[in-house]
Amino acid sequence: MLIVQKYGGTSVGNIERIKAVAERIVRTVKEGNKVVVVVSAMAGETDKLISLAHQASSNPSEREMDLLLSSGERVTTALLAMAVEELGHKAIALTGWQAGIITDAVHTKAKIEKITGERVTKALNEGYVVVIAGFQGITEGEGEITTLGRGGSDLSAVAIASAVNADLCEIYTDVDGVYTTNPNIVPEARKLDKISYEEMFELASLGAEVLQTRSVEFAMKYEVPVVVRSSFNNNPGTLVTKEDKDMEKVVVTGVAYDKNQAKLTVVSVPDKPGIAAKLFKKIADANIVVDMIVQNVSSDGQATDISFTVPKTDSKKALELTEEIAKELGAKGVNLRDDIAKISIIGVGMRTHSGVAAQMFETLANHKINIMAISTSEIKVSCLIGAKYTELAVRVLHDSFKLSEG
Ligand code: ADP
Ligand code: ASP
Ligand code: MG
Numbered sequence: 393m394l395i396v397q398k399y400g401g402t403s404v405g406n407i408e409r410i411k412a413v414a415e416r417i418v419r420t421v422k423e424g425n426k427v428v429v430v431v432s433a434m435a436g437e438t439d440k441l442i443s444l445a446h447q448a449s450s451n452p453s454e455r456e457m458d459l460l461l462s463s464g465e466r467v468t469t470a471l472l473a474m475a476v477e478e479l480g481h482k483a484i485a486l487t488g489w490q491a492g493i494i495t496d497a498v499h500t501k502a503k504i505e506k507i508t509g510e511r512v513t514k515a516l517n518e519g520y521v522v523v524i525a526g527f528q529g530i531t532e533g534e535g536e537i538t539t540l541g542r543g544g545s546d547l548s549a550v551a552i553a554s555a556v557n558a559d560l561c562e563i564y565t566d567v568d569g570v571y572t573t574n575p576n577i578v579p580e581a582r583k584l585d586k587i588s589y590e591e592m593f594e595l596a597s598l599g600a601e602v603l604q605t606r607s608v609e610f611a612m613k614y615e616v617p618v619v620v621r622s623s624f625n626n627n628p629g630t631l632v633t634k635e636d637k638d639m640e641k642v643v644v645t646g647v648a649y650d651k652n653q654a655k656l657t658v659v660s661v662p663d664k665p666g667i668a669a670k671l672f673k674k675i676a677d678a679n680i681v682v683d684m685i686v687q688n689v690s691s692d693g694q695a696t697d698i699s700f701t702v703p704k705t706d707s708k709k710a711l712e713l714t715e716e717i718a719k720e721l722g723a724k725g726v727n728l729r730d731d732i733a734k735i736s737i738i739g740v741g742m743r744t745h746s747g748v749a750a751q752m753f754e755t756l757a758n759h760k761i762n763i764m765a766i767s768t769s770e771i772k773v774s775c776l777i778g779a780k781y782t783e784l785a786v787r788v789l790h791d792s793f794k795l796s797e798g
Contacts, residue, residue: 393559394426394516398526398549401435402566403623404468407475413564413623414475417521421481426516428556430526430549431472433464438527438542454499458528458539462488465525465545473523483521486511488537489530491522493548495538497531502538504529504547504610507555516556524552546607554614561611561618562629563603568622569630570595570602572795573647578787580796584645585628588635591645591738594772598736599650608632635740643741643748644793649782650734653683654707655764656714657699660724663690667721668698674713680706684734684776686765695724699765701776704730732764733782736774737789749773755792761785 397417404410420427432438441460445452469485476483492508515522526545529538540547546563553561570592571581587595589612596605602620611618611632621629639645661667668687675682683701690696702710707730714726735756742748749766752773756763761784765776777785790796 393424394428394556395420396428396430396549396553396556396558396561398430398545398561398563399432399472399623400545400563400565401432401437403564404431404472405435407471409623410468410471411475414472414479416564416623417476418479418481421521427521428512428516428552428558429472429521429523430545430552431465431468431523432526432545434468437464437467455536458499458502459537461539462525462528462537465527469523469525473521476521476523481521482519483523484515485523485525486515487525488528488548489535491524491552493529493551494532495529495540497534497536497538499536499538501541502529502531504540504551505532507551509552509555512552512556524548541604541606543601543604544606546604547610550607550611550614550616550618553616554610559617561616563618563620564623565602565620566622566624567602567620568625568627569620570600570632570646572645573786573790574600574649577783578790581790582796582798584630586631586633587645588639588740589632590635590771591639591740592632594736594738594769595646595648598648598734598738598772598774599652600646600648603632640741640744642739643745644737644739644795645741646738647786647789647793647795648736648738649786650736651779651782652704653701653732653734653776654704654710654728654730655699655701655732655776656707656710657697657727657729658714658718658721658723658725659697659727660695661698661718661721662723663693663696670721671698671714671717672700674717675702675710678706678709678713680710680713684765684767684774701732701734701765731779732776733779733785734774734776735782735785735789736772737793738772740771742771742773751792752789755788756785759784759788
């Protein structure tokens with residue numbers, strides 16, 4: 393088999409861990425497989441580099457940020473290739489650009505456009521273990537170094553697996569699979585043997601960082617078989633795959649939470665056509681992604697409040713823009729709250745079962761957790777609540793939908 397193995401930050405967090413990973417790789421090769429490895433930076437390294445950048449400048453340029461951050465993954469590739477060689481097997485470390493990962497030019501959140509993987513294929517055919525730096529690529533014209541957004545090594549792995557037509561893409565991390573919710577918060581969480589791409593996509597985009605959202609989107613589009621496993625043991629992991637009949641029988645598959653959002657409220661804006669359009673156009677033009685939106689009905693037909701959520705990292709910029717537009721529109725003012733969290737339940741079974749949202753609201757109400765906003769899709773329900781209730785809400789919802797029972 394041709395296998396792509398991706399190792400996350402904790403899995404390569406120190407030299408002992410890197411040596412353990414090298415042993416796993418050599419074992420996989422000895423079992424008769426060809427192996428391409430994708431690595432993250434050592435645990436904490438990317439955060440450390442970001443912090444240095446902010447010490448050097450109050451507004452670091454995104455181009456230089458990419459150059460800086462891409463260095464973390466380079467360190468791990470070289471060390472891991474050395475550790476594999478030490479075990480007596482041929483290995484070659486490649487940067488993202490040496491592996492032909494071509495991206496667009498949107499620094500810090502570049503998209504992969506194509507992978508020209510001849511060098512990878514050639515090295516594999518010559519019997520090398522190929523160790524590629526995740527999270528990074530290069531633009532075609534200018535040859536600028538780019539990065540793919542936080543957690544982006546998952547995307548590198550899935551995209552490379554698709555490019556080399558791998559039989560399997562294994563994502564090695566610090567938990568032994570995808571659970572019904574974050575097992576570090578709910579010890580009773582249950583490991584799933586398999587999960588559909590669609591549910592995994594929702595879980596990831598609603599806050600479960602076990603797989604990066606875009607990597608799941610890519611895997612779904614190109615039907616890359618992905619397995620999430622632990623690099624600390626040999627337990628079978630979770631297969632992320634196409635939906636099958638059994639999956640619809642389960643109403644709720646998982647609970648996710650996201651504390652990285654902030655809520656803006658425009659107070660007392662005139663209730664007339666065109667107001668929302670003006671406001672959200674301005675926010676969108678600044679490349680800020682708006683998630684939940686609530687507009688109250690005005691009791692007197694004169695004025696109303698509009699609340700919406702944005703990523704915390706964009707909240708300052710969003711506040712400035714909203715204050716400008718609020719003034720133009722004659723609103724009373726703008727409030728910003730970042731002590732909020734979004735709690736979501738996810739499951740393809742929701743398509744065919746009713747009463748799921750009601751059960752969610754009731755469970756939260758029974759624990760005196762107030763809901764500030766709601767959004768739904770075919771396979772998920774999300775509620776905005778106070779951040780201090782996050783863990784409680786996750787636990788009681790997990791319990792209410794009997795997720796530890798399977
Ligand atoms: P890596 O550094 O290997 O990429 P991450 O920290 O990005 O690892 O992702 C693994 C973490 O995801 C786990 O340690 C766990 O805290 C978190 N997590 C959140 N939700 C889930 C879930 N439903 N199942 C498993 N892990 C989850
Ligand atoms: N090192 C990068 C990050 O911390 C990419 C990754 O780990 O996937 O976000
Ligand atoms: Mg990750």
